[in-house]
Amino acid sequence: MSNVAVLDNGGGLLKAGFGGERDPTCVVPNCTARPPSSKKWLLADQLLGPEEDLTSATLRRPFDRGHLINPDLQSSIWAHLFTTLKIYPPNTSILLTQPLLTLPSIQRSVDEIIFEEFNFKSLYVADSPSLVHLYEASRRPYGLISKAQCSLVVDCGFSFTHAAPVFQNFTLNYGVKRMDLGGKALTNYLKELVSYRSVNVMDESIIMDDVKEKLCFVSLDVQRDLKIARRPGKDNIFRCTYVLPDGITYMKGFVKDPDEAKKHLSLDDGVPSSRAGGKDDYMKYQDVPEKRQDRKNSDLSKNEFSLTNERFLVPEMIFRPADLGMNQAGLAECIVRSVNSCHPYLHPVLYESIILTGGSTLFPRFAQRLERELRPLVPDEFQVKITAQEDPIIGVWRGGSLLASSPDFEAMCVTKSEYEELGSARCHKRFFN
Numbered sequence: 001m002s003n004v005a006v007l008d009n010g011g012g013l014l015k016a017g018f019g020g021e022r023d024p025t026c027v028v029p030n031c032t033a034r035p036p037s038s039k040k041w042l043l044a045d046q047l048l049g050p051e052e053d054l055t056s057a058t059l060r061r062p063f064d065r066g067h068l069i070n071p072d073l074q075s076s077i078w079a080h081l082f083t084t085l086k087i088y089p090p091n092t093s094i095l096l097t098q099p100l101l102t103l104p105s106i107q108r109s110v111d112e113i114i115f116e117e118f119n120f121k122s123l124y125v126a127d128s129p130s131l132v133h134l135y136e137a138s139r140r141p142y143g144l145i146s147k148a149q150c151s152l153v154v155d156c157g158f159s160f161t162h163a164a165p166v167f168q169n170f171t172l173n174y175g176v177k178r179m180d181l182g183g184k185a186l187t188n189y190l191k192e193l194v195s196y197r198s199v200n201v202m203d204e205s206i207i208m209d210d211v212k213e214k215l216c217f218v219s220l221d222v223q224r225d226l227k228i229a230r231r232p233g234k235d236n237i238f239r240c241t242y243v244l245p246d247g248i249t250y251m252k253g254f255v256k257d258p259d260e261a262k263k264h265l266s267l268d269d270g271v272p273s274s275r276a277g278g279k280d281d282y283m284k285y286q287d288v289p290e291k292r293q294d295r296k297n298s299d300l301s302k303n304e305f306s307l308t309n310e311r312f313l314v315p316e317m318i319f320r321p322a323d324l325g326m327n328q329a330g331l332a333e334c335i336v337r338s339v340n341s342c343h344p345y346l347h348p349v350l351y352e353s354i355i356l357t358g359g360s361t362l363f364p365r366f367a368q369r370l371e372r373e374l375r376p377l378v379p380d381e382f383q384v385k386i387t388a389q390e391d392p393i394i395g396v397w398r399g400g401s402l403l404a405s406s407p408d409f410e411a412m413c414v415t416k417s418e419y420e421e422l423g424s425a426r427c428h429k430r431f432f433n
Contacts, residue, residue, distance in 0.1 A: 003092050004095060004404040005087050005094045006400040007094060007095070007097070007400075008397040009074075009096060009098070012029070012158030013028065014026075014081065015027050015394055015397040016085060017401065019400075019405045020404065021401055022401070023394060024401075026045060026085070028047070030044070030063065031062075032044075032073065033054055035053060035056075035057045036056050036057070044077055044080055045084065054206045055247060056204065059205055059206070063158075064159075066099050068110065071109045071110070078113070089120040090121060092120060093120065093123070093409070094123055094124070095400045096114070097125075098110065098126075098127065099160070101178070107125075107432070111424040111427050122410065122413035123413055123419075123427065124403075124404075125427065126403065127164075128153070128357070128396045129153035129171045131397075131398075131400050132151075132155070132395055133166040136151065136395075145353045148349045148353065149169070150165070150350065150353060151166050151350070152165050152335065152338065153357060154354060154355065154357070154358075154370075156182060156356070157183065157359070159184060160178050160180060160181070161178070161358070162176055163331075165338060165341075165346065167346070172342060175342045176338065177334045178334075179329070180328065182358075182360060183212075183358075186212060186317060186318075187205060189317060189324070190211065191204065191208050194208070194310065197305075199305045201305075207244065207253050214255055216311050216314050217264065218312065218363045218369045219365075220365055220368060225267075229309035237263040240255065240257065240260045240261040240263075240311075241255075241304050241307075242304060243303060243304045256304065315363045315366070318331050319373055331373070332370065335354065335374060336374070336377045339351060347382065348381075351385075352382070352385045353385065354387065356370075356387065357389050357395045357396060358392055361388060
């Protein structure tokens, strides 16, 4: 086994394993949770146990809005993780990811935890875009990304969405553009919509994350889909039901009818269909009272709720945040601003080598919609090509594993003796200048 631990320390998920391996050993929530019926806090992988009922669990996260605000909590989660993976820090080097534009004070506290608390042999700090670029270039050695040594990494993570140009394996910080919008904001918006319309789920972050991941998708024609979503009864192909855990028979929530949840896939790719408009949308009113009664009954039982237009309105935030009252540009505009911050010679290759990573890019039709939004904003002489990673949740980790297994890796690290002599300034000079 490799003596390099690779830790992609995301705000939502921790991905940990060893250098040279294809997949991480574990992918676990980067938080602790305490169920209402318990006094014990559950850490990371303990939250994934099938017998754990996490309904209305109290959550504590070390990250808030993309910044590490609770180093002690992060340290306790890492300690649990290192014990689980049988990592002995004094004999181990660690490759750790940190968010772009991390504050120096946070960098110092992380260095202290790694070297003073855990006593790791050496440390390498990387940012997500450079690792994604490295991995994708290695997968296609004769492709444009590898030949030009240049790409634009769009990372839709838990706390933020970044558009980051990478050149020769270095992220160009002056070109990084950030949207204060990620998976956590989408889950919170879904909680609000469901709580307003049916059941109060404001305390159900873990359950609503599951609902979002299983049922939400990106719309290719929002106006058309809003019309379809108004249809009553069976004519509404977006309607589907999610069953909440009852704490007795089943501890996890689930989609009531998976086939019903996939009906929307039968829609064409945004070309207005004959069924999308006209009088058909407002016909069959006689079905409405019955459907309202059904919905009312399911609300009273408190164990299930139906979703319709929420399924595509939630991911819509990424493309049209202004429509929801946020003073932010959409993702396509964010990408254009990032490219325009770079030298004009790089523009054509950046538009042709856009890589999507991060869990929020897993929504069905995400790449298609982004291309449609981006094309009108990009000069006609440039091609737009968007590549989605094969597994955008662990794509960063795979890049880290590749780097950690390279023969030059140890020479790139800051050792414990260097840290003891020069302090955190040594790490800052090596990794952030």
